[in-house]
Amino acid sequence: MMQKKEASEKLTALFNLKIGNISGQLEETGREFFCSDNKLMDEDEVADLSSEFVSLITGLLSSKEPGKRTTPQFHAMEMFFSAFSQRMLMRGGNVEDVVRYAQKLQYNLIAALEKDSGIIFTQSRSVLLYFAQLFDELIMAIFHTYLGEREKTLKAQEAELRETSTPITEIWDGVLTLPIIGTLDSSRTMLVMEALLNRIAKDHARAVVMDLTGVKNIDSQVSHHLIQMVRAVQLMGSDAIITGIHPEIARALVSLNIDLTGVTTRASLSDGLKEAFSRMGIQVSHKAA
Template sequence: MSEQDAAQEAAEWVGAFLTRRREQIAQRWADATLFRTVFTLSRDESVEACKTVIDALATVATSGRLDDITAPAFGTVRDQLGRMAASRAWTGSSSAQIADEVADLREPVTSVLREEVTDQSDAAAQDSLLALTVLMGTLRLVIMETTLMAGEELIERQRQQLMEVATPVISLWENIVAVPLIGTLDSARSQVVMESLLDAIVAQRARYAILDITGVPTVDSLVAQHLMKTVAAARLMGAECIVSGIRPAIAQTIVQLGIDLSSVITRATLADALAYALGQQGVEFSSGPATGAGTR
């Protein structure tokens, strides 16, 4: 028998073994950390989840694709164990810890195999043990891949939430809203700013929107382009946009870059922008001394 034929025969034997000893393996896996920490209320539910994974592994083994993480049957494994590993990651477990928990599944199934094989020195038995080891190693890779993808999705969601928190829309006066920008203004954040501002314009029926860039460290052509798009979008919603917080250094940079902001209303400070918007609405206010100051 050729090496390839022997490997295929061992893989098929492992598939039949997993199907045959499904119940025993599932009972042992249900006590493993990975399953026990997810299915905390029902052990029966944990056992059924184990059986689903074992059936998928048996299908992979029978197909002979022991080391192929793209094998169709691994889709079931990703759905079942992947969600479990992801839930462990969301509760604070590290990738290394999850990898160890998946690796711990190998010993129970190997023990069941050794109980069934009487002569472990037999070549066929050794081939079967090797096939099972390869299969469990591939299982670990599949789960790690799924866990990492879930981690990336979690990071992306957190990044989106942070951007939303970092770009609040403030109601300064009736019909006047403002967005104080702090930090670098990239494409992704600019999109969040635009969406948040437009939503606020609709919700508060704002006629004036102030974009305050006092906290933006630098303004280049890309940042200016983002600002112009936001101003244009606000105008389409019926609101006049005012850009405030343009410091002398930023003003010089804008001039040197040849950026044309002539169509945009600009003011040096947020207070100046608010004063302009109030004046446009006919609101009278005093810029004299603060209340309580002595007068003669």
């Protein structure tokens, strides 16, 4: 009972503490993690980081409810760690260093507070538990930021890959070509279709030549998507021309009973382009000698 009372007294003492200038003592932790080999921060930045942290922890400990996770002071602390870890990750740091820094900061903070106040906080279970819970939440914020950044990177890479896998080119004013290479599955067909329709609207393309020379396999679902793509292109008011259908693909389309009525097909990309040009009234001829 006596021990419990003593413990809670130390916690109360912690919350009523007038924290002095301890940021200098915390700077060493920052320097150790971010100024050594990796050079993620300079000395001034570490000093700013430590003093901002001290001002935030002072605000949190002196707030009305320092143990609550919904106060603006706690939120500010979370945001601080989140922004800091984002900055470190953007500079090429790794999440492990940021987490280890937070853990070391926790121990050094308790030590600094102990030294500053003369109260032995390291022997108080409730104080240690309070800081452990607080820093667990802050480490969670670091991980959230890390995962968010990873997700952003993955999305950007995915978008880049999508862009390169559907190279829609305006080969002539109002004529788009779309060479499809590799395996066409349903999700890719949808992506191609989305990109193509948006491009038609953007460029006001009057003809689209879809070249399937590089497509080796096609299944029932994909062939339906392909026809749907042609139909959508036509609905937007453009002409759709399919070229380079391999004999295997042609056989598959016939055996799958795919209705190609109203779909213009040509043997090769060059034939498809000639067809598109002739529909637009463009004549391409050899220069007279």
